[in-house]
Amino acid sequence: MAPAKSPSSQISKRRSHALAKGSSAYQERRQEIAKAATEVFNRRGFRGTSLTAVAEELNIDRATLYYYVSSKQELFDEVVREASERNVALAEQVLTGSAKPLEKVHTLVTALMKSYEEHYPLLFVYMRENLSHVETGRTAWSTQMRSLNRRYEQAIMAIVQAGIDDGSIRPTSSARVLAFGIIGMVGWTNRWFVPDRSPESAEEIGAAYADLVVRGLRR
């Protein structure tokens, strides 16, 4: 990594200036960059992605990137935060609903799959990481990311626990283990599911998994 000394270098100033007045053209270009970066992140993962690669994807010079974005971290953040927050919101929204636990599980699983498809590959980028570097970092950002992750898991655990408590779910193991089972089944899709090339729709997959899980859990 380079010096990164002064919080404000030349481009850094020009960047935040452009960002401040935020012309629509500038914002659009930023979006384009974010989108291209998303593709690369999804293919190569965070560590495997170089800004050089992102620049090439857009056929622009790498230096130009820095007019829009200050670092790979920031770019990744921009790409992933919104997506992951949406994901967490989804889970927590289902959790606070009034349906029965097993219905919640069903709703959640199908909703997640639908969301994955709709926002592909945004959410997958988020899911692929976690361990790789988020777990290692001590920055404010990685702390925040871990927190989101935790809320996501916590929400699903809470749903399962409620099911165990009201007797609708057989307690074959702890709520945590069962919740991770669900998370895993759904989350693993990021390894093989590519919306456009998949013979099965996200909806079908979601329905199948939801069905599988609900039947598997219920008393």
Added chain:
Amino acid sequence: MAPAKSPSSQISKRRSHALAKGSSAYQERRQEIAKAATEVFNRRGFRGTSLTAVAEELNIDRATLYYYVSSKQELFDEVVREASERNVALAEQVLTGSAKPLEKVHTLVTALMKSYEEHYPLLFVYMRENLSHVETGRTAWSTQMRSLNRRYEQAIMAIVQAGIDDGSIRPTSSARVLAFGIIGMVGWTNRWFVPDRSPESAEEIGAAYADLVVRGLRR
């Protein structure tokens, strides 16, 4: 990356010489290195692992590593191949058995979890990767790795397909989708399951998942 020009440099020769006569001390040291590397790979992933880090883990100079191992790839290979082959063998062995499909699913899930615990963190290192770099490489090694992966998936798909064919499994979606659901639930454990620190044993988790999946799939 450095030149890597001539297939035989100085250390390269000394290394293969030492390897050829294979004194037990040398082999042991190699094992120690592999073990330390496994730890690091499991924590940081392939890309995130530097040989510098591995050397530090052992409190030796990085150059010394090269007396035992020629590259990070080779080291990773040494660590992961045996483990992944064992994994595949397990799946294929269950596949060719004579039990009913749903019994096979049950056996496989529990056996996999037990294997994960027993050989921790070897198998997890293998599972964590795949996409990250194996998918991208075009080397003979990555081809081989992909092939192993494929056989693993194929075996589980075949079991599910057999269940669909004989009517014991409800065809809520394709065998592929259902198989990946199982693989995902089990494989995702590499993100949260740490044998020594887990309140639940691998056996318990395996039993719970096997139960969940079998009940979820059967007619």
Added chain:
DNA sequence: ACTGTGGTCAACACGAGTGTTGACAGAATT
């Protein structure tokens, strides 16, 4: 016409990682 500003890029300095070299001390061989 001239001044500035928005977007671009070639070029630089630096760091981290890799694979290699050459030499060193101690043990084993002869």
Added chain:
DNA sequence: AATTCTGTCAACACTCGTGTTGACCACAGT
């Protein structure tokens, strides 16, 4: 005692990625 082998490491050469600089051109506003 002389010689070879073993394991070690400090130091090198090189690559790749990063963040920055300074200058460039096109087009706007005055």
